Amino acid sequence: MIDIIKADGRREPFDEHKLRRSLRRAHIPQKHHDAVVRQIMSSLYPGIPTREIYQHVQNFFMSAYPEGAPRYNLKQAIMELGPSGYPFERYIGALLERQGYVVQVGTVVRGTCVSHEVDVLAKKGHEHYMIECKFHNEPGLRSDVKVSLYVQARYLDILNAWKKQEPPEEQNDTHQAWLVTNTKCTADALEYAQCVGMKVLGWNYPEHGSLQDMIEESHLHPITSLTTLSQSHKQALLNKNIVMVRDLEQQQSTLNELGLTMLEAQAVRREMATLMQEQGEG
Amino acid sequence: MIDIIKADGRREPFDEHKLRRSLRRAHIPQKHHDAVVRQIMSSLYPGIPTREIYQHVQNFFMSAYPEGAPRYNLKQAIMELGPSGYPFERYIGALLERQGYVVQVGTVVRGTCVSHEVDVLAKKGHEHYMIECKFHNEPGLRSDVKVSLYVQARYLDILNAWKKQEPPEEQNDTHQAWLVTNTKCTADALEYAQCVGMKVLGWNYPEHGSLQDMIEESHLHPITSLTTLSQSHKQALLNKNIVMVRDLEQQQSTLNELGLTMLEAQAVRREMATLMQEQGEG
Numbered sequence: 001m002i003d004i005i006k007a008d009g010r011r012e013p014f015d016e017h018k019l020r021r022s023l024r025r026a027h028i029p030q031k032h033h034d035a036v037v038r039q040i041m042s043s044l045y046p047g048i049p050t051r052e053i054y055q056h057v058q059n060f061f062m063s064a065y066p067e068g069a070p071r072y073n074l075k076q077a078i079m080e081l082g083p084s085g086y087p088f089e090r091y092i093g094a095l096l097e098r099q100g101y102v103v104q105v106g107t108v109v110r111g112t113c114v115s116h117e118v119d120v121l122a123k124k125g126h127e128h129y130m131i132e133c134k135f136h137n138e139p140g141l142r143s144d145v146k147v148s149l150y151v152q153a154r155y156l157d158i159l160n161a162w163k164k165q166e167p168p169e170e171q172n173d174t175h176q177a178w179l180v181t182n183t184k185c186t187a188d189a190l191e192y193a194q195c196v197g198m199k200v201l202g203w204n205y206p207e208h209g210s211l212q213d214m215i216e217e218s219h220l221h222p223i224t225s226l227t228t229l230s231q232s233h234k235q236a237l238l239n240k241n242i243v244m245v246r247d248l249e250q251q252q253s254t255l256n257e258l259g260l261t262m263l264e265a266q267a268v269r270r271e272m273a274t275l276m277q278e279q280g281e282g
Numbered sequence: 283m284i285d286i287i288k289a290d291g292r293r294e295p296f297d298e299h300k301l302r303r304s305l306r307r308a309h310i311p312q313k314h315h316d317a318v319v320r321q322i323m324s325s326l327y328p329g330i331p332t333r334e335i336y337q338h339v340q341n342f343f344m345s346a347y348p349e350g351a352p353r354y355n356l357k358q359a360i361m362e363l364g365p366s367g368y369p370f371e372r373y374i375g376a377l378l379e380r381q382g383y384v385v386q387v388g389t390v391v392r393g394t395c396v397s398h399e400v401d402v403l404a405k406k407g408h409e410h411y412m413i414e415c416k417f418h419n420e421p422g423l424r425s426d427v428k429v430s431l432y433v434q435a436r437y438l439d440i441l442n443a444w445k446k447q448e449p450p451e452e453q454n455d456t457h458q459a460w461l462v463t464n465t466k467c468t469a470d471a472l473e474y475a476q477c478v479g480m481k482v483l484g485w486n487y488p489e490h491g492s493l494q495d496m497i498e499e500s501h502l503h504p505i506t507s508l509t510t511l512s513q514s515h516k517q518a519l520l521n522k523n524i525v526m527v528r529d530l531e532q533q534q535s536t537l538n539e540l541g542l543t544m545l546e547a548q549a550v551r552r553e554m555a556t557l558m559q560e561q562g563e564g
Contacts, residue, residue, distance in 0.1 A: 113477030114427060114470050145396060149435035150428045157431075157474070188396050192439070195395030 002044045004053065008140030014044055019053075025216055026071040028061075036060050062227075067274040070225040074215060075139070075203060078182045080224035080234060081243065085135035087222075089119045091243045092133050092180050095220055096122045101129075111157030118158070120180075126173040128162075129199075130155050134181040143181050143202075145188040151179050152196050180211065221245045221275055228267040233258050245272050284326045286335065290422030296326055301335075307498060308353040310343075318342050344509075349556040352507040356497060357421070357485060360464045362506035362516060363525065367417035369504075371401045373525045374415050374462050377502055378404045383411075393439030400440070402462075408455040410444075411481075412437050416463040425463050425484075427470035433461050434478050462493065503527045503557055510549040515540050527554050 001013040016037060023033050039060050040053060054076075061068035070077070081087040086106070093105040101122040109118045109130075120131035132151045134143045155177035162175065178199045179185070185193070185202055193200045201211050215221065223245055224234050236258060242248055248255060249272050255265055283295040298319060305315050321342050322335060336358075343350035352359070363369040368388070375387040383404040391400050391412075402413035414433045416425045437459035444457065460481045461467070467475070467484055475482045483493050497503065505527055506516050518540060524530055530537060531554050537547055 113474045116427075145398075146428075146432045149432035149439075153431035153435035153438075156435075192395045 002046055002048070004044075005047055005049045006140065007050060007138075008142070011047075014048075014053075016041075019057075022072070025212060026068070026074065027216060028065070028068050028071065032065050032068065035064065066227075067271075069227045070221065070271060070275055071216075073227070074212060074221065074225060075182075077222050077225035079137060079139065080231075081182075081222055081238065082135060082137040085119075085133060087238045087243050088135040088182060089133045090241065091222055092131065093120045093122075094244055094247075095214060095218070096120065096131075098218060098220055099214075100124055109158050110161055111154065112160040112164075113157050116154050116158060118154075126170070128173055128175045129178050130158060130175070131178040131180055134179060134183075136181070136183045139183060141183050143179065143183070143185045143189055145186060145192050148179060148185070148189045148192045148196075148198060148200075151177050152192075152198060155198070182211065219246075219276060223248055225275065226268060226271055228264070228271045233260070245275055248272065249276060284328055284330070286326075287329055287331045288422065289332060289420070290424070293329075296330075298323075301339075304354070307494060308350070308356065309498060310347070310350050310353060314347050314350065317346065348509075349553075351509045352503065352553060352557055353498075355509070356494060356503065356507060357464075359504050359507035361419060361421065362513075363464075363504055363520065364417060364419040367401075367415060369520045369525050370417040370464060371415045372523065373504055374413065375402045375404075376526055376529075377496060377500070378402065378413075380500060380502055381496075382406055391440050392443055393436070394442040394446075395439050398436050398440060400436075408452070410455055410457045411460050412440060412457070413460040413462055416461065416465075418463070418465045421465060423465050425461070425465070425467045425471055427468060427474050430461060430467070430471045430474045430478075430480060430482075433459050434474075434480060437480075464493070501528075501558060505530055507557065508550060508553055510546070510553045515542070527557055530554065531558065 003011045004014045005011055019037060019040060020033055023036060028036070036057055040056055043056050044053075057072055058069055061072060078088070078091075081091060089105050093103045097103045101124045104121040105119065107118055107121055108115050109121070118130055119133040120129075122129040122131060132147075132154075134147060136143075155175075159175055166173075176197065176199055178201060179193060180201045181203070183203055184205065185200055190200055190205075200206070201214070204210050204212055222243055223229065223237050226234070226245065229237075237248065237254065240254060242251065242254060252269075255268060260268065285293045286296050287293055301319060301322060302315055305318060310318070318339060322338055325338050326335075339354055340351055343354060360370070360373075363373060371387050375385045379385045383406045386403040387401065389400055389403055390397050391403070400412055401415040402411075404411040404413060414429075414436075416429055418425075437457075441457055448455075458479065458481055460483060461475060462483045463485070465485055466487065467482055472482055472487075482488070483496070486492050486494055504525055505511065505519050508516070508527065511519075519530065519536065522536060524533065524536060534551075537550060542550065
């Protein structure tokens with residue numbers, strides 16, 4: 001069994017099943033899976049970093065199935081929403097908005113003790129969510145229990161104030177704190193969150209309905225997924241508050257403002273169209 | 283009015299009154315104050331960093347009143363307890379122990395949801411304190427409201443568990459969370475702490491009974507205050523869990539193990555003796 005080295009430095013045996021699952025999750029058509037697995041198996045060596053395995057998968061897609069690349073590099077694309085955490089907050093807000101939530105991003109909310117800057121407030125019917133977005137620029141960084149703890153204390157401070165001034169028709173509404181992260185949480189952070197009733201949405205967590213699943217299922221890829229745009233063009237779009245491929249598709253004029261050649265712009269349009277297809281070919 | 287630049291980058295007008303207060307706080311005899319102030323006033327220029335002012339004060343002491351140096355450099359001495367936060371925790375523990383508390387440093391305490399590592403637990407009579415020590419290596423770094431928030435959430439999780447298993451004779455005991463830092467806290471962090479009843483002990487905070495006052499009044503200087511010991515000797519002592527000058531005075535054998543020359547060891551002993559004098563000459 002060959003050991004691979006994960007982003008956080010830990011070793012674990014290479015797991016073909018995990019690789020296949022990551023392909024399914026990225027909606028890569030079934031017919032390509034065996035070829036990807038064969039290519040990876042032939043390039044493994046003891047201590048290979050997951051980063052390198054990931055690069056091999058990307059190389060395969062570039063030659064054999066170009067549409068796969070932006071789907072498969074979702075995790076990296078989310079990292080590229082940095083360096084600040086703000087585009088990630090906006091992205092999470094937009095994701096929830098498309099799911100029917102009424103959303104506010106980066107608002108200051110008065111608690112009983114102090115005012116707090118809340119990353120995302122989301123409301124659907126009688127459900128209110130106070131969402132903390134924890135963005136990390138590096139894979140392998142985990143949110144620890146201090147994060148769950150401060151999110152909970154802040155939530156309680158705000159909830160206290162809310163309860164006092166709630167209009168009568170909202171008195172039976174439910175409130176919940178969420179912690180959303182693009183990486184992972186420590187076991188303690190998850191245990192504490194579960195114990196106090198906080199929802200955690202992380203990379204591949206929970207097993208069903210993780211952040212990754214939410215993005216894949218709704219085809220709401222961030223613009224950073226596009227392999228046809230350069231790093232600087234992506235940053236220019238983020239600065240214009242365009243975070244999703246769907247936003248860019250609907251505002252094609254913005255694409256023209258980037259100063260792309262006609263061929264380059266065509267390539268971007270083609271990649272967007274493929275990514276937006278409801279289910280791919282698989 | 284000449285502006286000076288503080289460690290956190292903010293400008294403020296030079297304040298002679300503050301300088302005099304810092305001399306009083308360090309128990310520098312009154313008769314030296316005017317000379318120090320004259321020397322500083324003559325070396326001021328617009329935009330002078332406080333670090334440089336501090337160095338001028340130290341230079342004055344080195345020539346005119348050597349005993350003053352280790353007293354006046356207390357803030358820097360506490361910084362030198364780093365880079366890890368552990369000697370600071372031990373130092374705070376020892377400080378409270380000398381004030382009659384029963385102290386445990388770095389213990390794991392079971393809360394209702396998860397187990398927490400608590401920096402210092404202190405108990406005196408019917409009072410129990412759960413203390414978080416926040417050590418910063420750089421002046422100007424402030425603990426923000428997230429710190430007060432997580433300290434409070436952790437405290438509540440532990441208190442919940444405590445209440446359930448408390449022996450009957452302790453049922454009327456009082457519990458309190460403390461946040462102790464060698465730098466400062468943001469206004470929000472202080473406001474939240476005050477609102478929930480958390481005690482904050484910081485550099486020059488609260489105005490009376492700050493960490494600095496506690497140290498000065500009890501003459502429990504950290505070994506890093508000693509100007510006669512090199513950086514590496516200080517680290518060697520910290521590694522042996524010797525954090526206070528008083529500890530070193532009582533374990534002179536440790537001093538011999540450092541490999542100092544007889545003259546060097548004498549200088550250290552002399553400096554320690556001066557520092558231990560109850561009130562100095564002032």
